[in-house]
Amino acid sequence: MIINLRGVRGSIPVPGKDTVKYGGNTTCIEITTDEGDKIIIDGGSGIRQLGNEMMKQLPVNCSIFITHTHWDHIQGLPFFLPLFVPGNNIDIYGSFDPVYMKDLKTILAQQMEYCYFPVRESELNANIRYNNLKEGEAIKVGSAIVTPLLINHPVLNFGYKVESNNKSFFFTGDYEPPLNIYQPDDNEYDEYQRLIEQQKQILTEFIQGVDIVVADCQYTREEYLTKQGWGHGTHDSCIEMARAANIGTLYFTHHDPTRTDRELDEIYQDVMRQNDLPPTDFHIAMEGVEIKL
């Protein structure tokens, strides 16, 4: 399995001299199995360049898994060239939105309405199949199994685990560990905390021993004090996840758009100086990095 990080930025693409090293494209992860099956997680702006490269060998067959439909995870899809070409086969997977009662196709078609984009969804010529996923529903893509788990974000967000030939990979999508909504002296505090622990335990068991995790780490510990409930993780939350689930390697991703390359390096060095880190190999996610498993 080869994992290629195509976009590691959160919120909005930020090209420029300060983001040359780690990259300015929003979320997109390309996974190629040993057999050559192509799995793409999220369609942030990083998917555009990937699509251009994939066009070199037609027809394109791939499966795109969407963690959630916030802009920075779908904004590259209208620029994913393989969608336009007849004969390509593209499966798109994601959650039905039960609050707005919209399926994936409707949501994605809306970002291609004529007032936003000159080509409509109905004009995409590839053979596209939309699939609304349920939590825990395992999808077979060639030799790989992809399984979604619902994890906390302001909208329903799937973390995806990809397993193939005894290797495993997990991407959180956007994830903030749930917070207790009660104060410690409220009666409900303990019960709520128990539910939180139970929910975290489900995630821990789901990713136990996974080889590579790419996890949302938009904020530093200090920034998080004013960004609680915004739906993103911190270095602390990623480290805690890695420790609990015995993760071999973890990449911090979804970099805040204001973060420069230099800041990313400095913050990383600070975090790595902490005592009592688990034996996990921690890295800053970098656009273009290829991870071989």
Added chain:
Amino acid sequence: MAINHDQLIDMVDKIPTFQESVHRILALTTSPDCSAKDLVQVIEHDPILTIKVLKLVNSAYFGLSQEVTSVNHSVVYVGINTIKNVAISVATTGALPKTNKAGLNMNRFWQHSLAVGVIAKLLADNKGVGKNEQANYFVAGLLHDIGKVLFAHFIPADYQHVLHKSETEQIPLHQAEKELLGFDHSEIGAMVAEKWQLPPDLINSIKNHHGSTEQDQNPLSLAIYAANQAAHYLELIKQASDDDNEIALNMALDIDKALPKPVKTWLGWPLSEVSKWLSSLDEEIDKALAFIDLSDGE
């Protein structure tokens, strides 16, 4: 057959009071710093609302792999924002009696109410009304005809006559109500909204959706008036094109022509134009209907 004011009050009194929580949820969720703890408390203090929220979260629409057993559990599992939105939907659609012996077609009633809710919200959006306030437009549209349900539920035999008169004489239902009962559904509907302590603008929009727009030019009232007429207009246009029915077409054109001036001015376009950008309406309504079916059971 005419009913007196006391009978009217009696009907309103019999409507269950759990709508207090609807009001509180709307009030809470329109505030930008709505606290998760407060929202959970409002839901939990209303057993019916609690059951409905849990039923929806556990439904196939969410497709969760664990069973959610409490409101707190649902918040940890799917997040406070999702539960907030679910509570708004469930609270505002699950409030009414489900059956009646008067022969009021409840499915059509909901279709129309939802259409008016969705159109009102789309109009509000188009007019630059803030997202927070748009919920009120949807709710006002959803509830504008609620008085019909009360009549059908509490005085079914009389209401059957009203429905019959409206149909055979081809007169608007509110006119038949006024003639036979002495009150129309907008009046009793507004009384229910008042009992539920909904915001004053919302009460007025229900009261005036057939009434004088000269006196009430609040944007919410104008939107509900316009959305109600737009929904009727679209239904007639559909009928006209399905059955090649010229009468329906003329009736639709008449509705457009007869829009009161303040509504026309507020809307900015004739209904024939407005209807063009409501193309996704049927789909939206179908999806919302699924919601109502889900929140029916207790």
